[in-house]
Amino acid sequence: MTDSIVQPTPASATPEGGHLLEVRDLHVEFRTGEGVAKVINGVSYHLDAGETLAVLGESGSGKSVTAQAIMGILDTPPAHIRSGQILYQGRDLLTQSEEQRRQVRGKEIAIIFQDALSALNPVFPVGWQIGETLRQREGMSRGDARRRAIELMDLVKIPAAARRIGDYPHQFSGGMRQRVMIAMALALNPKVLIADEPTTALDVTVQAQIMDLLADLRRDLGMAMILITHDLGVVAGVADRIAVMYAGRIVEHADVRSLYRAPAHPYTKGLLESIPRLDVRGQELSTIKGLPPNLMRIPSGCPFHPRCPYVQQVCVDAVPHDLVLGDGRTSACHFAQEVRDDSAR
Amino acid sequence: MTAPASSTKVRGETILSVDNLVKHFPISQGVLFKRQIGAVKAVDGVSFELRRGETLGVVGESGCGKSTLARLLMRLETPTSGGATLEGKDLFKSSGGELRRLRRNMQMVMQDPYTSLNPRMTVGDIIGEPFEIHPDAAPKGSKRKRVQELLDVVGLNPEHINRYPHQFSGGQRQRIGIARALALRPEVIVCDEPVSALDVSIQAQVINLLEQLQDEFGLSYIFIAHDLSVVRHIADRVAVMYLGRIVEIGTEDEIYERATHPYTQALLSAVPVPDPEARTDRNIIRLTGDVPSPADPPSGCRFRTRCWKAQEICAVEDPQTVPRAADPHPSACHFAELRPTAAA
Numbered sequence: 202m203t204d205s206i207v208q209p210t211p212a213s214a215t216p217e218g219g220h221l222l223e224v225r226d227l228h229v230e231f232r233t234g235e236g237v238a239k240v241i242n243g244v245s246y247h248l249d250a251g252e253t254l255a256v257l258g259e260s261g262s263g264k265s266v267t268a269q270a271i272m273g274i275l276d277t278p279p280a281h282i283r284s285g286q287i288l289y290q291g292r293d294l295l296t297q298s299e300e301q302r303r304q305v306r307g308k309e310i311a312i313i314f315q316d317a318l319s320a321l322n323p324v325f326p327v328g329w330q331i332g333e334t335l336r337q338r339e340g341m342s343r344g345d346a347r348r349r350a351i352e353l354m355d356l357v358k359i360p361a362a363a364r365r366i367g368d369y370p371h372q373f374s375g376g377m378r379q380r381v382m383i384a385m386a387l388a389l390n391p392k393v394l395i396a397d398e399p400t401t402a403l404d405v406t407v408q409a410q411i412m413d414l415l416a417d418l419r420r421d422l423g424m425a426m427i428l429i430t431h432d433l434g435v436v437a438g439v440a441d442r443i444a445v446m447y448a449g450r451i452v453e454h455a456d457v458r459s460l461y462r463a464p465a466h467p468y469t470k471g472l473l474e475s476i477p478r479l480d481v482r483g484q485e486l487s488t489i490k491g492l493p494p495n496l497m498r499i500p501s502g503c504p505f506h507p508r509c510p511y512v513q514q515v516c517v518d519a520v521p522h523d524l525v526l527g528d529g530r531t532s533a534c535h536f537a538q539e540v541r542d543d544s545a546r
Numbered sequence: 547m548t549a550p551a552s553s554t555k556v557r558g559e560t561i562l563s564v565d566n567l568v569k570h571f572p573i574s575q576g577v578l579f580k581r582q583i584g585a586v587k588a589v590d591g592v593s594f595e596l597r598r599g600e601t602l603g604v605v606g607e608s609g610c611g612k613s614t615l616a617r618l619l620m621r622l623e624t625p626t627s628g629g630a631t632l633e634g635k636d637l638f639k640s641s642g643g644e645l646r647r648l649r650r651n652m653q654m655v656m657q658d659p660y661t662s663l664n665p666r667m668t669v670g671d672i673i674g675e676p677f678e679i680h681p682d683a684a685p686k687g688s689k690r691k692r693v694q695e696l697l698d699v700v701g702l703n704p705e706h707i708n709r710y711p712h713q714f715s716g717g718q719r720q721r722i723g724i725a726r727a728l729a730l731r732p733e734v735i736v737c738d739e740p741v742s743a744l745d746v747s748i749q750a751q752v753i754n755l756l757e758q759l760q761d762e763f764g765l766s767y768i769f770i771a772h773d774l775s776v777v778r779h780i781a782d783r784v785a786v787m788y789l790g791r792i793v794e795i796g797t798e799d800e801i802y803e804r805a806t807h808p809y810t811q812a813l814l815s816a817v818p819v820p821d822p823e824a825r826t827d828r829n830i831i832r833l834t835g836d837v838p839s840p841a842d843p844p845s846g847c848r849f850r851t852r853c854w855k856a857q858e859i860c861a862v863e864d865p866q867t868v869p870r871a872a873d874p875h876p877s878a879c880h881f882a883e884l885r886p887t888a889a890a
Contacts (some may be wrong), residue, residue: 405813410833412818462823478777492748
């Protein structure tokens with residue numbers, strides 16, 4: 202079983218009983234002409250009101266697919282949810298009808314995507330696109346929807362919102378387009394915002410603006426946020442907890458400070474040692490050898506074992522369970538304790 | 547005119563010199579009678595020198611002209627004005643056989659390992675193609691052997707010579723691109739965002755490979771990237787670009803520890819540092835707004851519309867990239883000064 206110990210974070214007190222959102226032992230596979238790709242292999246995580254959970258992983262680790270499963274926007278086929286539960290306020294979304302899920306989507310849980318240019322419709326003005334949700338879902342009149350769209354554009358700090366409401370997506374810069382996406386996601390006051398690589402396509406100064414905006418909105422509107430990213434720098438700035446994914450599993454789960462101070466999974470440790478840092482001079486870059494696994498042929502035992510410096514026979518034979526470490530962290534490694542002690546040194 | 551460079555290879559001497567390079571892309575209007583109504587000033591007066599064996603990092607945000615600069619140096623674009631010399635020979639005036647010889651000495655690694663390799667050619671053909679253009683680089687019959695050597699040099703299995711690009715991962719494909727660039731034993735390699743498309747765990751492998759090849763073959767790199775952390779790691783000197791200009795240039799230390807241009811300072815402070823303990827005591831400069839259009843850059847200093855130090859003089863007088871009193875490396879700011887509290 203996965204860890205159900207909640208790290209108390211200064212931002213939120215955890216309510217007794219269930220979590221706001223909980224993914225339990227999710228398995229997703231993609232059935233393609235070439236075979237079956239096991240994309241998600243038993244992912245469990247939870248999110249409480251008002252907190253920020255970062256889901257960190259490289260391409261193909263399954264971080265976005267998990268989010269799409271939560272939203273109910275997976276393309277099925279080829280995707281197929283084999284087993285698992287996604288509990289929102291205690292109710293399993295996966296057993297609900299499409300109509301029930303539609304009520305959750307956008308209104309309870311909203312998502313923003315990486316590439317705002319392709320996520321927005323190029324032939325409609327942005328104000329119309331923001332207002333569309335309000336007209337469809339809230340039954341607002343065109344005028345009300347337009348007024349609310351201007352408010353939302355103000356909220357995400359788009360300058361001269363009233364003047365720009367009739368502009369088309371191509372007339373906005375990358376950062377402003379991402380703000381439009383955020384405004385659309387906020388239209389129905391969701392309780393959970395999933396941000397899937399929200400700043401990956403943006404320049405560094407604009408990235409800082411967007412991350413600030415997301416942090417402010419999360420605090421002001423009391424939302425909980427799942428931040429999906431591959432950028433260890435971005436995570437360090439905003440998240441309360443981190444779940445690190447590899448080959449469709451969560452390999453390490455910890456609060457941000459402990460994870461950066463002493464990672465307890467060899468993959469996390471390798472990642473942290475392989476990124477060049479702006480604030481360190483003459484750094485020696487260590488590398489993780491080899492390549493991420495082919496999801497159609499995931500290695501036996503621990504999926505990381507072919508690349509792992511700590512590998513032993515047990516890693517080839519047995520899938521490691523989540524080892525609960527003393528301070529409420531988990532690591533899916535047979536040698537988690539050892540790795541953490543090495544990192545702390 | 548001059549003796550072959552091979553006789554006098556001194557580490558640290560200037561190998562590539564770029565002087566006031568300008569590239570304007572015309573904007574035209576009208577269907578039948580096209581007339582030019584303006585120009586996108588992609589590169590607008592860039593000068594620098596590259597020394598033998600060093601890595602010059604070029605950083606800047608999208609649209610600052612860093613990729614156009616790379617394409618100009620490779621002569622994939624013709625400059626509007628300005629010049630460049632490679633080992634004393636004019637890069638833009640040469641043609642025919644002389645241009646071929648020059649090009650042999652300067653090669654490029656592209657950003658996207660997925661689109662920069664022809665999917666219908668085998669790896670052997672891709673890496674061996676330069677030898678068909680320059681038959682003297684590989685004696686007859688030795689081509690296959692040379693390609694296998696190159697595969698080995700970049701850390702790929704030489705037996706995979708008959709495979710196609712799609713059979714390789716992103717990081718491996720970037721190694722193929724590097725092998726192709728190395729084929730003619732160039733002295734200068736222009737790397738345009740060579741690791742941006744790669745995953746974090748693969749990035750470090752490619753960066754280490756580039757460094758190792760530099761030591762082995764005495765290469766000089768122009769390393770273009772938007773990731774300031776990567777550039778700090780690999781570069782000896784760094785040029786910061788903004789709207790087609792170099793606004794600050796200096797050694798790695800001068801740029802990262804003693805930057806005097808407000809844009810460089812803001813850029814550095816905005817980079818997220820992977821350390822949650824550091825997030826509170828970092829003093830981040832928040833730039834407002836977006837980069838202005840290069841078709842219509844602001845008068846005077848191009849950065850003034852986003853600069854917190856801007857005064858009247860900034861709108862009138864274009865600051866030159868010259869050494870400033872605050873620190874002796876070139877910086878294009880009228881009010882160049884060190885940041886009171888070092889951020890990084």
